[in-house]
Amino acid sequence: MRKMLSFIKRDFYELMSYRFRLILNFGSLIVGILFLFFIGKTFNNSFSEYLARYGNSYFAFTLLGMSVSTFVSTGLYSLSGQVREAQVQGTLEALLITPTSANAILFGNSLWSFVESFLESVFYLGIAILIIGLKVSIAQVAMVLLILALTFLCFLSLGMISAAFIMVFKRGNPINFIFGTSSYLLGGLVFPVEVLPLPVQKISFFLPITQAAKAVREILLVPGNGGEWLPALGFLAIFTLVVGPAGFYLLKLALARAKMEGSLVQF
Amino acid sequence: MDQQENKILLALSGVSKSFKEPIGNPFRKRPIKRALTAVDLEIPRNKVSCLLGPNGAGKTTLIKILASLITPDSGDIRYDGIPRERWDRSIQAKIGLVTQNERAFYWRLTGRQNLLFFGSLYDLAGKALKARVDEALSESGIFDSADKPYRLYSTGMKQKLNIARALVGNPELYLLDEPASHLDPLAREDFWEFITKTLIGKRGATVFLCTHDLEEARRLADQVIILDRGLIVEKGRLGELRHLMGGNPELELRFEGQAPAAWLRRHGAGVSARDKGCLRVTLDPAGTDQEELIRTFVLEGGALLEAFRPQDDLLELLNRRIRPDA
Numbered sequence: 148m149r150k151m152l153s154f155i156k157r158d159f160y161e162l163m164s165y166r167f168r169l170i171l172n173f174g175s176l177i178v179g180i181l182f183l184f185f186i187g188k189t190f191n192n193s194f195s196e197y198l199a200r201y202g203n204s205y206f207a208f209t210l211l212g213m214s215v216s217t218f219v220s221t222g223l224y225s226l227s228g229q230v231r232e233a234q235v236q237g238t239l240e241a242l243l244i245t246p247t248s249a250n251a252i253l254f255g256n257s258l259w260s261f262v263e264s265f266l267e268s269v270f271y272l273g274i275a276i277l278i279i280g281l282k283v284s285i286a287q288v289a290m291v292l293l294i295l296a297l298t299f300l301c302f303l304s305l306g307m308i309s310a311a312f313i314m315v316f317k318r319g320n321p322i323n324f325i326f327g328t329s330s331y332l333l334g335g336l337v338f339p340v341e342v343l344p345l346p347v348q349k350i351s352f353f354l355p356i357t358q359a360a361k362a363v364r365e366i367l368l369v370p371g372n373g374g375e376w377l378p379a380l381g382f383l384a385i386f387t388l389v390v391g392p393a394g395f396y397l398l399k400l401a402l403a404r405a406k407m408e409g410s411l412v413q414f
Numbered sequence: 415m416d417q418q419e420n421k422i423l424l425a426l427s428g429v430s431k432s433f434k435e436p437i438g439n440p441f442r443k444r445p446i447k448r449a450l451t452a453v454d455l456e457i458p459r460n461k462v463s464c465l466l467g468p469n470g471a472g473k474t475t476l477i478k479i480l481a482s483l484i485t486p487d488s489g490d491i492r493y494d495g496i497p498r499e500r501w502d503r504s505i506q507a508k509i510g511l512v513t514q515n516e517r518a519f520y521w522r523l524t525g526r527q528n529l530l531f532f533g534s535l536y537d538l539a540g541k542a543l544k545a546r547v548d549e550a551l552s553e554s555g556i557f558d559s560a561d562k563p564y565r566l567y568s569t570g571m572k573q574k575l576n577i578a579r580a581l582v583g584n585p586e587l588y589l590l591d592e593p594a595s596h597l598d599p600l601a602r603e604d605f606w607e608f609i610t611k612t613l614i615g616k617r618g619a620t621v622f623l624c625t626h627d628l629e630e631a632r633r634l635a636d637q638v639i640i641l642d643r644g645l646i647v648e649k650g651r652l653g654e655l656r657h658l659m660g661g662n663p664e665l666e667l668r669f670e671g672q673a674p675a676a677w678l679r680r681h682g683a684g685v686s687a688r689d690k691g692c693l694r695v696t697l698d699p700a701g702t703d704q705e706e707l708i709r710t711f712v713l714e715g716g717a718l719l720e721a722f723r724p725q726d727d728l729l730e731l732l733n734r735r736i737r738p739d740a
Contacts, residue, residue: 153534237518246503
């Protein structure tokens with residue numbers, strides 16, 4: 148735990164040395180929210196058939212979708228991106244020579260990105276609660292945090308597989324292609340899954356992002372949902388239990404192969 | 415474990431490694447390059463072992479194998495008698511690595527922040543971590559620049575921080591991969607003193623140093639290993655290999671009238687007559703300031719410098735004395 152805090156501290160200091168980037172990131176977040184707000188204002192009624200369950204507010208619908216989408220890019224791109232950066236920079240060897248496990252190093256390297264994602268996610272939720280005027284109980288907040296935690300674990304597991312690919316092949320990553328592109332297209336982040344053709348809807352069901360978005364919306368936008376979000380919770384938990392160990396195993400294999408090929412710092 | 419075994423910190427037997435060579439054409443089969451062939455080696459405790467070899471000899475591969483960053487194809491490696499397959503994190507903590515890669519730091523952080531981060535990965539925290547970092551910064555001579563961002567460091571300072579990073583972990587064995595290659599002559603002298611006084615003397619550590627600099631090996635090594643094209647071609651104590659390590663620098667000095675041989679000997683030079691009025695003078699590179707001595711011969715002794723043959727460099731040594739096909 149102490150080591151993980153060191154990784155967070157390191158990346159926080161680095162971030163603070165790029166203050167302008169921090170301001171720009173925050174600015175682009177606000178612009179993104181305004182973008183969704185005005186789209187919602189323009190098309191609110193035309194989506195009503197699909198959005199009726201979620202109170203007919205496109206803005207609320209997409210804002211909650213975006214709150215879970217932050218984990219997609221972090222999980223899929225941050226972990227593998229950090230591995231690649233550490234390979235190119237040469238810090239990977241300097242880290243691996245220390246008596247810290249390789250998994251802890253790889254996870255720690257991308258931990259700050261997940262912290263950022265989590266804060267971004269909470270920011271989206273906060274905006275939704277404040278601007279739309281959602282009335283949220285402590286129990287609902289706890290349920291949403293549970294869903295966010297599981298979404299984080301799902302994408303961390305996918306991220307480990309993605310990092311394993313990058314460690315061996317350096318570039319080209321099928322995991323990012325499969326889960327990244329499809330999550331944005333089929334995950335129901337900015338439009339309801341129900342507008343998709345039926346066979347595609349079935350595919351979208353198996354994406355963790357679809358389930359995470361559905362669960363958060365059910366908890367916050369559907370009063371008295373009667374546990375409609377529980378199957379999504381179960382899906383995310385099972386996905387983590389299956390993909391997580393696979394991620395660990397593949398990362399271990401990739402590291403062993405990189406050491407065999409002597410390619411830890413090749414790029 | 416008997417006393418003899420106890421003196422050996424790291425032992426390698428039959429260690430081999432080959433790699434697939436990268437080639438431009440992706441449709442051609444990649445040729446296999448043997449980087450190391452059946453390397454047998456013993457690294458004695460609390461001594462400096464110098465691995466000498468030209469570029470591409472396999473030095474970095476060997477050092478990375480010892481640091482567990484590359485897995486050998488075959489062979490046995492034992493640290494304190496423990497085989498490599500059973501090394502855990504406690505063994506890992508006993509091995510420190512210093513490379514010449516100056517990029518392997520976080521450039522936006524200060525030197526101190528970098529060390530605090532890496533130190534935390536050695537299970538250090540709080541006051542103990544800060545004290546260890548301060549000690550490492552002082553010993554490596556970079557304490558005064560510790561709070562400057564790493565990106566503003568000079569090449570020499572970066573190398574010192576690289577050494578400080580290894581010191582933070584306080585390992586038993588220091589693997590140094592051409593650590594003085596980017597240092598200026600003065601900094602190199604300081605660095606050599608640091609190895610003998612701080613690492614070997616004060617810390618009681620063991621040093622395994624890769625270099626292609628004969629002078630560095632002469633100054634530091636208790637044991638010399640010469641690696642060429644992945645094969646160990648010579649190894650032994652420095653005294654045993656002195657005949658292989660190239661001759662000392664020689665001067666030819668001409669004097670008007672009687673050559674002052676006794677005076678030259680008093681100044682620490684080995685003297686042999688070449689012909690009338692001309693002396694061949696051999697300098698001991700470890701014991702003298704050569705430049706100062708030559709100046710004394712010329713200015714005080716009134717000599718005329720006719721010829722100067724510097725020490726052999728490593729490539730010359732390999733070509734002339736070791737490679738049978740040269």
